Amino acid sequence: MYTIRKNNISVKAVADFLDISYSGPNFFISSANSLNNISDNSVLFYAIAKDKSNQIIKNMNYDLKKLKQFKNIILITNATLDKTIDIPILFSKNPKLDFYRVILEFFSENNFKNGIHPSSVIEDGAILGKDVYVGSHCYIGNNVKIGNNTKVFDNTCIYGETEIGSNCVIKSNTTIGSEGFGFIPTDDGLFHLPHVGSILIGNDVWIGSNSTVEKSHLDQTIIEDDVKIDDLVQIGHNTIIKQSTQITSGCVIVGRVKIGKNCWISPHCVIDVGCELGDNCIVGTSSLVRTNFSNNSVIVGSPGRLLRKNESSVR
Template sequence: MSFTAAEIAKHLQGEVRGDASIVLKGFAPADRAQPGDLTFAENDTYFARAETSAASAILVSGDFSSKLKTIIRVVNARVAFAKVLPLFFPEPTFAAGIHSTAIVAPSAQVDATAHIGPYCVIGEGVRIGARTVLQGGNHVGAASQLGEDNNFFPNVTIYSRTQIGSRVRIHSGTVIGSDGFGYVFDEGAHRKVPQIGNVIIGDDVEIGANVTVDRGALGPTVIGKGTKIDNLVQIAHNVSIGEHSLLVAQVGVAGSCKLGNYVILGGQVGIAGHLKIGNRVTVAAQAGVMHDIKDGEKWIGSPAQPDRQGKRQMVAVHQLPALLRRVREIEKKLGLSTDERSQDKL
């Protein structure tokens, strides 16, 4: 698809500096851009590369100007980047209807505008809203409710009684509503505790590939609206995640944790069970959280601790080799023998 610089600026609520009538046919990074492409720059280094590239126009924020390129100036270049990409690379559309290989229970209610792809299985009492897409090989368990404009990629599995809002995207291989990991030790064996809860997912959630979200043991596991979950994340039973939170790849959240709104968990963060993580908390990658965290705090390390305390300890650890050398020098000056030093250690 092609757009003039003026049309793109209008879409982004920006302004054009240069030739507003220039036609743009694609979007590319500066090192791969061709004539007719739009590229973007959010700092001086990227702008210098963009200006010497083959791109015809540059999307910027800030006071950049160029005699070589048409400039589209916006408030935030990265936000504008996210908004303009769908113009050049629209998502595929799916025709309404149910594929001949799909199996749909008689009591299921599928909106006429929904797309049910090949080899999908829709259980009894399921309700699927308008324009929702099941691309293929999807299983939706009995009594589940799916809202409008959802997009489930191939081989997503939804267990029974799951409730999913609208505009939710779930990527391939993800399982929603599997049994929580609940057992009690009884007479030398691990007895399974039946998991009879469900999963509730709010509007505008996106869940990556190969994520597992366990059903609650009694009540629901909840993912709040606007939350985004990366690939390979494990959400255990009865976890409650607030709104607009970010969980990066390989995060693990143990059972019955409560996460607030706007929480950010870096890659491979682990949260121990039954903890409360406040609003706008950030936990750095690979941290192991063993305690509740109050609103607005940043934690790092394993076991995790407030970032300032953790950074001081990291600095101290890096200073240990030099400190040990100084101690050895002092011991040598004091005439302490190796045996005396060893005895002191005991």
């Protein structure tokens, strides 16, 4: 959704934007770079995780002394550097967040503005808020409501009684509101259970490409505010995902699952039918969860077992 924007901005302006006190040299920077691709006149970041017991991605080791080879660079960091590394620094409590705030503000632009692509089908009963973007070849059904500033990207289909909040992102090739997978054996074959419920999606929700969200049998499938769902994720019928939980790529959330607030579900996990996770849980990569776990559980393995209790939150 974003592309690089050329700019020249002073270090003082960056510090003011981040509300960080700075008294060093006031030069201009023209790019934001990683520590693997450094150039002159750039801003970079380096972070040390303070809570090592709760790390999902471990610190990477860099030879920061190489920074001295470059001119007019500024480092956003929470680390105390060796005195031999004499470069300008912006001290930040959250260097990664502040670095990407700088990119968003000064060095990127959004390619997608509001509007509806002419190839998309918006049924007469659909209700779209202000400044909604709908990409090419989408289908928005009769009983769909979409809030302000939400973006629906190419080849996405939204069916049934579905309500999506404001400031959401629905990436390409995603299906929301489809029939769930439910069959009962009979003498005449497998009888499909009709799914006549609804879907409620809150504000600031992100749903990745090639993902599916099934409507419920009778009640609601619910995704609360600020939930972030990666690509290739299946959300089964009657599932409830609470606020600020993150579900990464390739996960299968089977029907009637309840996931608490602020959880982290690692790639390729399966949360089996009817299981409940409390708040602040972490599920390790490729785990199969087949039972309930309480708040602050760190879960690993197949079948999933409690590795430890984590008293700090995921974020």
